Amino acid sequence: MDKQIHCIVTGERGEIRSFALSRQTVKVVLGLCCFFLFGSGFGWFSSGENIVLRKQLAQVQKELDVTVASNASLQARTAKQEQEQQALLNAALTDLKHKSRVIESILASVGVNLEVHESAKGAGGPFTRQPQDSYEGLTLRVDHYVDTIQSVPLGAPVRGTITSQFGGRLDPINGQPAFHSGVDIRNNPGAKIIAPAGGVVVASGYDNGHGNFIVVDHGNRFQTSYFHLQKGFVKTGEAVTRGQGLGLVGNSGRSTGAHLHYEIKYRDKLIDPVKFIQVPSRAAALQTKQAAAMAK
Template sequence: MKVILINRKHGGSRSIELGRWSRALLSLCCLGLPLGMVGVGYMLGQDSEANTMREVALDRLQDELEQQEKDLVALQAQAERKMAAMTRNVSEMQARMTRLDALGQHLTAMADLEEGEFDFSQPPAVGGPLGGEFSVEYNTSDLMAELGLFQARVEDREQQLEILETLLSNRKLDEQSWLSGRPIEKGWISSYYGKRNDPFTGKPSFHHGVDFAGKEGSNVIAVASGVVTWTGSKSGYGETIEISHGDGFVTRYAHNKESLVSPGDVVRKGQAIGLMGSTGRSTGAHVHYEVYKHGRSVDPSSYIRRTRR
């Protein structure tokens, strides 16, 4: 193979005869240079792609870290809200326990229980041997479960106490409506129920009540709770008060100086309803007391001698 070299300046030329090894070396240089450049470019491209992938991975990791940080903040806020809710629940249950203690004291007083048998002003007495070195740590779920059980116990105790209060209230209501005792605070019986001589005519007559003599202006009291059905002047009775007690019972209080109640008033046992006087057909200050059962006059003496149920 010949290679001709031309000199433009002098216009001459020169030929070089290439052997087999020279031709191989020249071919290798002519072909190797482009291939080398292609290889270098490929390697540079691989490095650039790797760098890009590393940057993407780093960005993704940074995003994950930021998201985890946000999740952690959210979990912390949620935990704080749960703790605040648990604190409120504990406060509410403490308030309910305070109410239950007050209710227990009220029921104890209503039931006339012996002193010390029930004492709601003190925490319940507890005890037991030392449990050793064993200790228990509560997590949130355990604490929530304990609070749930505590709340259930409170609700059960509250329900039972309310039932007890209802029963005691009904019993007290029965006692209040139970006709018993005298219709005065001070005084004496001056005339009994039944046949007697009329104080004005001296003739035999039937007396439908019991008379209680006393000081004019002293209190006339209700012998049981009930509703006032009549106040006003009646012929022969003077200023009169009538009270309905339910179950067909009605009591009448006559010859009053003044009535202290009005029709429709609800009165309690022992409440002052009038002032003793001598109005109507009367010889002096006294209370004419009558008891009616289902519209029929009955002897008040058995009710006067009654005691509490």
């Protein structure tokens, strides 16, 4: 087999040239041509793939930018909501503190014990002190105060003039020194008497000393009594609400004229009703004072 390949090239003028190439050289040339052809094709293919990848990367980056912007917006809204919630909580705490002080002052002015008495039997667990100024702590305190104050007979059961104070006095009938267990409030016969707090009627009827009478138990060891009535509206065992009519001012029993004898007992002890009658005006003044202090 020939080891060379002869190539003949003719020109336009009829010139003929020939040259010989070895088979090995031809193989090398053909190999180089194939290599360059393959390389060019691979480069073109790679270039096309790179364009697709760049487009996909650009899309991913765009989506990432949108996600980051959305997350930043969400964080901003969350922060704003937290600030608003904190502002509301602070306002609620301030309001609770204000109400707590008002109720404390009201009850302290009439000598009501605000301590919570709970049983230590059948209870336990780790001790964690409740912060006094926490929302939960204030809520519990105010709830307890509100529950207590619901039972406190506040204000006068009837309008009128106090003609006889609580304590020592001269008896209006025999003129002898005596102890007056309540206050006498003078008003016209038939003036309406209202309940100064909710409760249950535990006694009602008539006797020579008290005339027509009603006794109401308000819970939390408060009890009120109403004597010398013209007429009673409620009977023993009946539940009453604050402001409900109990009866009418009269002159029944041992009495010198139309009036209401009004008594308050707390923890089975007679106390001066005047303190409780004056509570609404004291509370209004206290609220005005505290509101002015908070506005500064």
